[in-house]
Amino acid sequence: LLDRIRSTKVAQGEAGGITQGISAFSVRARAFSASEDNEDGSESDNSDRGMVTFIDTPGHAAFSEMRKRGANVTDIVVLVVAADDGVMEQTKECIAAAQASRCPIVVAINKIDKEGAEPERVKTDLMKYGVLVEEFGGDAQCVEVSAKKGLGIEDLLDKVLLQAEVMNLKATPELPAQGSVIEARVDKGLGVVVTGLVQKGTLKIGDLLLCGPAWGRVRRLLNDQGKEIKSAGPSMPVQIVGLNNVPNAGDVFMLTTNEADTREVAEARQRLQKQAMGSASSAAILAQAAGFAGGSMDNREVLKLPVLIKGDVAGTVEALRNSIEALELSDENTICKPDIVFSGVGDVTSSDVSIAQVSKAKIVAFNVAAGYNAMEEARAVNVEIGYYNVVYELLEELEKKVKLTLAPPPPGVLVGRAEVKKIFKIGKAGKVAGCEVVEGLIKMDSNVRVMRGKRNPVYTGTIASLKVVKDEVKEVPAGSECGVSLKDFTDLEEGDVIEC
Numbered sequence: 001l002l003d004r005i006r007s008t009k010v011a012q013g014e015a016g017g018i019t020q021g022i023s024a025f026s027v028r029a030r031a032f033s034a035s036e037d038n039e040d041g042s043e044s045d046n047s048d049r050g051m052v053t054f055i056d057t058p059g060h061a062a063f064s065e066m067r068k069r070g071a072n073v074t075d076i077v078v079l080v081v082a083a084d085d086g087v088m089e090q091t092k093e094c095i096a097a098a099q100a101s102r103c104p105i106v107v108a109i110n111k112i113d114k115e116g117a118e119p120e121r122v123k124t125d126l127m128k129y130g131v132l133v134e135e136f137g138g139d140a141q142c143v144e145v146s147a148k149k150g151l152g153i154e155d156l157l158d159k160v161l162l163q164a165e166v167m168n169l170k171a172t173p174e175l176p177a178q179g180s181v182i183e184a185r186v187d188k189g190l191g192v193v194v195t196g197l198v199q200k201g202t203l204k205i206g207d208l209l210l211c212g213p214a215w216g217r218v219r220r221l222l223n224d225q226g227k228e229i230k231s232a233g234p235s236m237p238v239q240i241v242g243l244n245n246v247p248n249a250g251d252v253f254m255l256t257t258n259e260a261d262t263r264e265v266a267e268a269r270q271r272l273q274k275q276a277m278g279s280a281s282s283a284a285i286l287a288q289a290a291g292f293a294g295g296s297m298d299n300r301e302v303l304k305l306p307v308l309i310k311g312d313v314a315g316t317v318e319a320l321r322n323s324i325e326a327l328e329l330s331d332e333n334t335i336c337k338p339d340i341v342f343s344g345v346g347d348v349t350s351s352d353v354s355i356a357q358v359s360k361a362k363i364v365a366f367n368v369a370a371g372y373n374a375m376e377e378a379r380a381v382n383v384e385i386g387y388y389n390v391v392y393e394l395l396e397e398l399e400k401k402v403k404l405t406l407a408p409p410p411p412g413v414l415v416g417r418a419e420v421k422k423i424f425k426i427g428k429a430g431k432v433a434g435c436e437v438v439e440g441l442i443k444m445d446s447n448v449r450v451m452r453g454k455r456n457p458v459y460t461g462t463i464a465s466l467k468v469v470k471d472e473v474k475e476v477p478a479g480s481e482c483g484v485s486l487k488d489f490t491d492l493e494e495g496d497v498i499e500c
Contacts, residue, residue, distance in 0.1 A: 416440025
């Protein structure tokens, strides 16, 4: 949808075709015109209707904090819902974020040109979550659009501008500059680059800024197209170069006048951040001790999977931390969870490799590279560096590692897996498991392991009998059904997985 608005191809450049970082850009209202795509060849009104700034937040479940920040810095929330998919979990999160920030919602029902599109069902479903469109007597404006064909784009603009007029949005450019950090990254040539949204006043080159734990004078200002500018006014997205440190996404930046005081405040905030991290660790230890004293101590063994995270921007690193920390699995005897030993913004460095070596961690590099020296050192000390640009692929791979740490495979090469669909009692043979081979092969002469529940191994041994219908066979390929009985084990249950 935003590609159509900007007349660019940004989504094609996004890894996996999904937005994975937060961005901000401004367009003139006439940029919404889809005249070149009108089927009848007619031209639309291209008159200048002012500037609109959009903040594009990712929809993947891992980026919920980014969506909340996006809602907090906007005046109006455009809620995009696919007409064929309807209300999804992320849609509910976006609604909650908009309601919490008290922003009015304009609903854009996209993909109305697709087969199976049901815009009326979407409108009805939204009612369950407190979004009542005007058509049903509510106050949420609604537009049916097709980003692919350019349908309804100008209508969407009209709704946004109408909502802005009703809200009587105004700002004073003469005030000292203040705004919010959308993203922050480290650029090899420029240093720390902050993508910010000016909310009050005008930001100029040479201004002294305090921004969370960072401070500095503005050396360069770039607009959303990467062109140098001298100043940025209210509601203008801008890239700021000149800060001494990477601030956190969501931090407020403000104009200051005294350099010594600004430096002192920024350094104090850095110390407070470090103390807060230490306090969090202490709180976890105290909570564990309190559980022990109260007799509720969890005595299960804790296995940790050390991970070091490097990402392109601060918001993405934060989202990855939260998502990776949630990849905890357990069984009756063991808890396995990732242990993030360090996280930061920028390319992988020799220092990162040293930390990973000491902590025996895997380095996760998301949308960043590793320097030549860092790669050579990683090879020399056998530190694994994984490069990713799609968040769900990263999380899937780490989840597999957590599962394997919780229940490591038996010695040898994994040949195949079969899922137990039904248990049969057959005379002297006892219990026989009716299985479907879901991966690889099940071989009569291989060692097997039975997994139950959350990767809990309940049996390791060999196959006593392998049959297809009534015939004994040596192996069964994926997609086939078979009967399996195990040597000295009859406690199979439906849903168990037999690994060969």
